[in-house]
Amino acid sequence: MTGRPLSSLETVLLGLAGLCAFVGLWTLLSVTGIVPRQFLPTPLDVATRMIQLLSSPFAGATLPMHLASSFQRYAYGVVLAALIGVPLGLLMGWFRLLDDIVTPIFDGLRFIAPIAWVPFAALWFGTGIGGPVMIIFAGAFPPCLINAYRGARFVEPRLIEAGRMLGTPNARMILEVLLPAAVPSIIAGLRVSAGLGWQSLVGAELIVAAAGVGFMMVQAQGSVQTATVMVGMVAIGLVGMLIDVLLRQGEGWLRRRRGLEA
Amino acid sequence: MGSISFRKVDKVFGSSSGGVKALDDINLEIADKEFVAIVGPSGCGKTTCLRMVAGFEAASSGEVLVNGKAVTEPGPDRAVVFQQFALFPWKTVRENIELGLRNKNLPAPKRDELIAGALKLMSLESHANAFPHQLSGGMQQRVAIARAYVLDPVVLLMDEPFGALDAQTRVVMQEELVRLARRNPRTVLFITHAVEEAVYLADRVAIMTRRPGRIKEVLDIKTIRETENWDSHSKIEDVMDLESFVHLRTHIWKSLREEKGFKDV
Numbered sequence: 001m002t003g004r005p006l007s008s009l010e011t012v013l014l015g016l017a018g019l020c021a022f023v024g025l026w027t028l029l030s031v032t033g034i035v036p037r038q039f040l041p042t043p044l045d046v047a048t049r050m051i052q053l054l055s056s057p058f059a060g061a062t063l064p065m066h067l068a069s070s071f072q073r074y075a076y077g078v079v080l081a082a083l084i085g086v087p088l089g090l091l092m093g094w095f096r097l098l099d100d101i102v103t104p105i106f107d108g109l110r111f112i113a114p115i116a117w118v119p120f121a122a123l124w125f126g127t128g129i130g131g132p133v134m135i136i137f138a139g140a141f142p143p144c145l146i147n148a149y150r151g152a153r154f155v156e157p158r159l160i161e162a163g164r165m166l167g168t169p170n171a172r173m174i175l176e177v178l179l180p181a182a183v184p185s186i187i188a189g190l191r192v193s194a195g196l197g198w199q200s201l202v203g204a205e206l207i208v209a210a211a212g213v214g215f216m217m218v219q220a221q222g223s224v225q226t227a228t229v230m231v232g233m234v235a236i237g238l239v240g241m242l243i244d245v246l247l248r249q250g251e252g253w254l255r256r257r258r259g260l261e262a
Numbered sequence: 263m264g265s266i267s268f269r270k271v272d273k274v275f276g277s278s279s280g281g282v283k284a285l286d287d288i289n290l291e292i293a294d295k296e297f298v299a300i301v302g303p304s305g306c307g308k309t310t311c312l313r314m315v316a317g318f319e320a321a322s323s324g325e326v327l328v329n330g331k332a333v334t335e336p337g338p339d340r341a342v343v344f345q346q347f348a349l350f351p352w353k354t355v356r357e358n359i360e361l362g363l364r365n366k367n368l369p370a371p372k373r374d375e376l377i378a379g380a381l382k383l384m385s386l387e388s389h390a391n392a393f394p395h396q397l398s399g400g401m402q403q404r405v406a407i408a409r410a411y412v413l414d415p416v417v418l419l420m421d422e423p424f425g426a427l428d429a430q431t432r433v434v435m436q437e438e439l440v441r442l443a444r445r446n447p448r449t450v451l452f453i454t455h456a457v458e459e460a461v462y463l464a465d466r467v468a469i470m471t472r473r474p475g476r477i478k479e480v481l482d483i484k485t486i487r488e489t490e491n492w493d494s495h496s497k498i499e500d501v502m503d504l505e506s507f508v509h510l511r512t513h514i515w516k517s518l519r520e521e522k523g524f525k526d527v
Contacts, residue, residue: 165337165342166362168365177350
């Protein structure tokens, strides 16, 4: 990039221009019949359908109900990933032996996409709450673990030495030295986890038999209701953006607070 | 009791095939309550000597003993004051000082009493609840010294503790350390590359050669200090003007200048 930096107004305008071009092209393709409207509903079709779905149920629930159901699964998966990933990462950062045992397995497993777990998630944990949560967990877990591990592993060596010189036992070392030092890295990891967990949602809900945005999309696909499928996609995109914006705000707030404190 | 012994200590860094010899046949006996400074050119291995007593590094051959027992790991009986302070940024002054006492499982009233004493000793009473980044470098190093003193260690290991401080703060800290050390003598191993600092503070000064570091000479300062009555002067600049001080300083400078690697003040 060259030239002067853009003002925030210009940035917003450019973003809007991009969005308008995207929607315009989409409308053009659909209205002219270049792509059959059956396969590519117009933006207006999608918007209309979305407003309908806010109140009238599809596949047993309205859009907000589907979203609520999805969000619950998602929250379980991400919280579980954080509850296991962060402590395990810290322990691996401190105990070399555990690091040597876990790292090779983990390095292989983390390249398996969450959706690849679908068959086994259903077999092992069922299609109720367990299976979908496991798939979201599979998406959200690696960044939790990796970031906690890196945060703990790369603590300033002087602080580790100071802790050891003071006779600090292992548990206290992890809780009072490694954990606080790793907080910025852990928070960054949680944000990435939250994003990846949400991305894994549709895959997770392929095997759900009750409610959820992914479930709604699968049902709509079965009856070739393309506008409804797209409503699901748009809803996932919007909620994902919202989650990211909120977490970014939270991260920024934490960093500023720590900047004053640390 | 707190004696330190280096016996035929060698230290080789790196692989067994292509290692770099950092220390060569170090022999030094530090008696109980003696203050010994090691001076030497950059990279001569003086800090490595201290780190071996602290238990951060192991000797490649020979023995490092504290009170006749081989050092195997770090511990609160050998408190370290680091050049870069190494305070925990997320803990207050008080919490930094308290950690070592909690590790000793002392009851809260006893801890409070000891912390109050350490804060007073280092004139930190009004900063007990401050975080390290809110303090100047000199104050941070006071916290680090308080954190070490409060443990009542067998030996105190100071690794260029005033190296990161500005000149004025440095002088104040040196004067305070002298008062502290004379009033309440304990075994101190002090690493520095500042010659005046070593002569002013220590009972004996060990001069090291460039890498691989060997101990070239050990000077007795204490006898001269006592016969010339340095401690009757409270200001460091007055002591530094004394003929006996200048003589010792010049001797050490010349000795260091013979070392090729010498370039620091």
